[in-house]
Amino acid sequence: MSALFPEDFLAALEHLRIEARQVVRGGRLAEHHAREAGGGIEFRDYRAYVPGDDFRRVDWNLYRRFARVFLRLRDEVRDLPLHVLLDQSDSMWLESPPRADAARRAAAVMAAASLNQLDPVAVHPFGERLGPALGPVRGKRNLHRVLGFLEAQVPLGRTDIGASLAEFGRAPHRPALAVVISDFFDDRGLEAVVKALGALRHRLVLIRVLRPADREPVLAGEFRLADCETDQTLDVSVSEAVQARYRESYRAFEEGIRSFALARGAALLELDADAPTLPQFGVLFPEGVCRP
Amino acid sequence: MTLLGLSPLVLAALIAAAAAALFALHHLRVRPEIRRVPTLLFWKEAVEETRARTLPGRFRHPRTFLFLAALAALLALALAEPETKAGRAATRHVVVVLDNGAALAARADPSSGVPGAMRFEEVRAAAGRFLEALSLRDRVAVLTTEPGAGPLVDWDAPRNLARGRVAEVRPAAGMGDLAGALRRAAARLAGKTHPQVVLFTGPELPRDLPVREGFDRGLYVAPGEVPLAVVRRGGAVRDRGIVGLAYGATLEVRVAHGESAPPFAVEVVRSGQTEPIAMLEVAPAGRASVAWLAVPGVAADGALVEVRLVPADGFPHNDRALYRLPLRRVRRVAVDPALPPPAGLLVREHPWLAVPAAGDRAELRLAVGAAEPQALPAGSPVAAFEGAALLLDGAGRPELPRLGAGVRPLLAADAGSTLLAADRRPLLQLVPGAPAVLEVAPGLLELSSPFAREPAAIAHLAALLERLAGNRPGAVAVPEAAPAMLLAGTAAPVEIADTAGRRLPDVRGLLDVRDLAPGAWTLGGAGRTDEIAVHPDRILPAGAPSGEERLPATPASSPRGWEWLALAVLVLVLIDAWLHVRGRIP
Numbered sequence: 001m002s003a004l005f006p007e008d009f010l011a012a013l014e015h016l017r018i019e020a021r022q023v024v025r026g027g028r029l030a031e032h033h034a035r036e037a038g039g040g041i042e043f044r045d046y047r048a049y050v051p052g053d054d055f056r057r058v059d060w061n062l063y064r065r066f067a068r069v070f071l072r073l074r075d076e077v078r079d080l081p082l083h084v085l086l087d088q089s090d091s092m093w094l095e096s097p098p099r100a101d102a103a104r105r106a107a108a109v110m111a112a113a114s115l116n117q118l119d120p121v122a123v124h125p126f127g128e129r130l131g132p133a134l135g136p137v138r139g140k141r142n143l144h145r146v147l148g149f150l151e152a153q154v155p156l157g158r159t160d161i162g163a164s165l166a167e168f169g170r171a172p173h174r175p176a177l178a179v180v181i182s183d184f185f186d187d188r189g190l191e192a193v194v195k196a197l198g199a200l201r202h203r204l205v206l207i208r209v210l211r212p213a214d215r216e217p218v219l220a221g222e223f224r225l226a227d228c229e230t231d232q233t234l235d236v237s238v239s240e241a242v243q244a245r246y247r248e249s250y251r252a253f254e255e256g257i258r259s260f261a262l263a264r265g266a267a268l269l270e271l272d273a274d275a276p277t278l279p280q281f282g283v284l285f286p287e288g289v290c291r292p
Numbered sequence: 293m294t295l296l297g298l299s300p301l302v303l304a305a306l307i308a309a310a311a312a313a314l315f316a317l318h319h320l321r322v323r324p325e326i327r328r329v330p331t332l333l334f335w336k337e338a339v340e341e342t343r344a345r346t347l348p349g350r351f352r353h354p355r356t357f358l359f360l361a362a363l364a365a366l367l368a369l370a371l372a373e374p375e376t377k378a379g380r381a382a383t384r385h386v387v388v389v390l391d392n393g394a395a396l397a398a399r400a401d402p403s404s405g406v407p408g409a410m411r412f413e414e415v416r417a418a419a420g421r422f423l424e425a426l427s428l429r430d431r432v433a434v435l436t437t438e439p440g441a442g443p444l445v446d447w448d449a450p451r452n453l454a455r456g457r458v459a460e461v462r463p464a465a466g467m468g469d470l471a472g473a474l475r476r477a478a479a480r481l482a483g484k485t486h487p488q489v490v491l492f493t494g495p496e497l498p499r500d501l502p503v504r505e506g507f508d509r510g511l512y513v514a515p516g517e518v519p520l521a522v523v524r525r526g527g528a529v530r531d532r533g534i535v536g537l538a539y540g541a542t543l544e545v546r547v548a549h550g551e552s553a554p555p556f557a558v559e560v561v562r563s564g565q566t567e568p569i570a571m572l573e574v575a576p577a578g579r580a581s582v583a584w585l586a587v588p589g590v591a592a593d594g595a596l597v598e599v600r601l602v603p604a605d606g607f608p609h610n611d612r613a614l615y616r617l618p619l620r621r622v623r624r625v626a627v628d629p630a631l632p633p634p635a636g637l638l639v640r641e642h643p644w645l646a647v648p649a650a651g652d653r654a655e656l657r658l659a660v661g662a663a664e665p666q667a668l669p670a671g672s673p674v675a676a677f678e679g680a681a682l683l684l685d686g687a688g689r690p691e692l693p694r695l696g697a698g699v700r701p702l703l704a705a706d707a708g709s710t711l712l713a714a715d716r717r718p719l720l721q722l723v724p725g726a727p728a729v730l731e732v733a734p735g736l737l738e739l740s741s742p743f744a745r746e747p748a749a750i751a752h753l754a755a756l757l758e759r760l761a762g763n764r765p766g767a768v769a770v771p772e773a774a775p776a777m778l779l780a781g782t783a784a785p786v787e788i789a790d791t792a793g794r795r796l797p798d799v800r801g802l803l804d805v806r807d808l809a810p811g812a813w814t815l816g817g818a819g820r821t822d823e824i825a826v827h828p829d830r831i832l833p834a835g836a837p838s839g840e841e842r843l844p845a846t847p848a849s850s851p852r853g854w855e856w857l858a859l860a861v862l863v864l865v866l867i868d869a870w871l872h873v874r875g876r877i878p
Contacts, residue, residue: 091330099330185331214330222324227332234332235324236339245338253334 004101005108005147012278013112013143018119018290020080020177020203044073080177081136082114082121083202085168086150087182089127089159090229092209095273099209102273103181104150106207109281110179111146113290115139123149126164127156158229161186162196169199177292178202183209187230190256197260204266205284205292208257209273215250217243267292302450303368310364359868363861370857385484386426387477388434390419390444391493392461393468396526411494411526412463418525419492423455431484434458435477437468443480478518489520532556532574534599535582537615543590545599547574548582556601560587563596563614571602590617 049058049069059072084107092100111121120136123146134149161182168178178200184193197204219238226233236242254270261268269284271277284290329335396412419434426432432454434445444461445454474489481487536546545558558572570587590597600612 094328094330183330185333187331187333189333219327224324224326225332225335226326226328228328228330230332232332233326234335234339236335242338246334249334249337 002147002151004104004151009105009108009278010112010147013109014116015288016109016113016281016285016290017117017288018080018082018110018113018177018292020292042075044075046070046072079117079119079138080114081174082110082119083168083173083176083178084110084121084123085165085178085180085182086123086125086153087127087159087161087180087184087209088125088131088153088156090155090157091159091183091185093155094228095211097273099183099211099273100153100155102271102277103207103209104153105277106181106209106269106271106281107150107179108147109278109285110181110205110207110290112140112143113285114177115143115146121146124168125153125156126161126168128158128160128163130164130167131156159186160188162188162192165196165200169201173202176202177205179205179207181207181209183214184253184257187227190253194256194260197266198264203292204261204264205269205290206257206261206266207269207271207284209271211273215247215254217246219243307365307368310368311361313364359864363864366857366861366864370861384430384486384488385447385481386430386432386488386490387480388419388422388432388458389437389470389473389477389489389491390434390458390461391415391437391468391470391473391491392464393437393470393494394464395468396494397463410463414525415492415494415523416458416461418523419458420455422490422492422523423451423458426451433477433480435473435480436461436464437470437473438464439469439472443476474520481518487518489518491520491522493522493524494526495524532576532601533611534558534601534613537599537613539590539615539617543587543597543615543617545572545585545587546582547585547601549574549576556603558585558587559600559602560590561598561600563598569597 046059046062047070049071053071057071057073059070062068062070086103086107088100088103092098092103107123111123114121115138118138120138121142122133122135122137124133125131134146137145159182161184165180180197180200184190186193197206217238219236220243221238223236223238224233225236258268260266267284267290269280271280392412396410396415398411423432423434428451431447432445432451433443433447434454434457435441435443444457449457470491470493474491477489481489532547532549534545535548536544538544538546543560545560547558549556555573555575558570558574560569560571561567562569569590572585572587574583574585587599595617597615597617598612599615
């Protein structure tokens, strides 16, 4: 128990589950149904034999009764690896409380849900590139390791989502569920972010950590704005017109993220860093189950 | 429209400086609050950062900048005091004539209230203050009295340049041409509106200058009927003093005075008494000179007399002198016993000797105490006093010789050399090889000698008489050979030099200031120095300094250009404020 992960928060994590609609074959036996029928326990269906099928799955009783060869299909239940890509750049640590708190709690939620069903969980913090990762770990007993790893996170400098995700993509991961938790503020622009996300060959869950002030900045007058990551400054006279242009630019950014998630079929959670974390996950975990 | 007081170059520089200052102010006018944000991504798109990075883009509010630029330009133009044609008609043209004659190089009398200050410095400072007080609308030219010099500052010169050049003027080495400068000033003012000549000079005014006292009243100089105002500055300098005393047939007092000296008197008082022996009035005739005053009724009795000027001029070292009157006592002069026979007597031109006639064996005549040589009367007892010299009493009568002990008679009947009296009777005879004493009385002495053929004897007698002169009784307070301005009672050498350090060589005799070039001269001797001023012009006595260096109020004129510009600035400020209120300008 800590300030970041209070007791009631941890208690609420015990009943969360992730049910992937389909998983690819391979991996360890777990609770996720594979996309194709395989050597599981529960019966799914029959189908006619075609050359090349495994003779071991032929239902010989039906062959005796109907003189036709059918295969007995069973659900193949496999695990679903979870990779949490956690943005720990300076922008996540700027305000108070930092967005990183909400991001780490979100990572804990997703990790706990996976660990509850014996899925392997790995956490990959990133900033300008990938930081030291955790895992994969498996089993509920390892939740404390995940939480401890999350608590030990520190700012990792500038944001380069493209480089970080590309580095992640080059690793030999089998298809998994990738949860990207970030504010997606990359000074290379939205196109670079979308390109990097699109390059991931995993099922995606996007958790965008935001604040209401991002959408409606409470600035008026003369300001010298300094980027917390690049220290680049910009003198701005914040007038109504400038604010309107800002809102328009931010809205385009949001729409870009949403459009990408929709096109990719990825789940998207816009997590308000100033609000309690768990209630916001109700959208992603209806009835405690996330179905990415 | 003209821009008074500013040349186009200066005006352009002024506007450029205002624009630069405005640029800096506009750029620095906002001190933005620094705020760290997670990303500048959206702000960059909002404010079009690429435009903001360019130099013109710094002016994020071009309309505000245009307003400020207009304000700055109008203020710069208003500073230049532009003037319409109507206003130009009221422009005053002032020619400042700065007298830098050499006489102003003298330092003022300490009693004049400005101790140690060169008079020209005060004159120049007054001219500087005058230029400072002038309006930029006034056109100014500056001339000096240096002969043949061009204008120091012409009409179009910037005012600060005029002040700088005036500050650099130094007293000339020679005489100033005041009249010429005034003529040049009048010529420059021909055809100008509201002409005015302002003369800055010392306390003395030239006699030939048509000037009345007071600054505000306009006077006129030819040609052209130009009003002339005179500003007089600087303290008075010493202009009179006792420069020598001598006693010949009578007491002589030598007094030097400058041209500005007021009438004064010379008073001779015997020591210990209050009633003066004599009081002589001196009225300077307008030229610096040395007056030779013979004071009658002063007997050569060896008393101490004090000679002083009334009224005193504040210089105690030369407005009084002590003088020891000569005594008519017999002096003894030893005659060299090696005098070759026959002893001769020199008759040579000498201040105390006169040669009555040339010729062999001229008689020797002795005369003492009178202006005219006196021949010894016939039957004079002198003849009866063989071996003695001629003695005369105070009234010029021969007296018995007073021979001291051990002094042998001078004359010997068998020597063959005899001093003859006027009536050809032998007076004394020089005896070769024997010591002799010749006793003579001081005074006017005429000698003639029958031994003119004997050059050696004549030369010997000349040396004798030189010694007589050196032993002249009653040492004069001021030696005859001392120059003017010598302090009483001193015989120290005197140095005379002008302010440029030039020295007068071999100064002997009284110094007549007429012999000096105009300017300031320093006289040094006996451990002290004094300055006198030799004025080049005929001048009036020094008076009190004139009033403030300020011209009368300028003529009334219509509203001037700069006033219209100031009004335009006000209107622009109001428009700017209105736009701010309406939110047109953030």
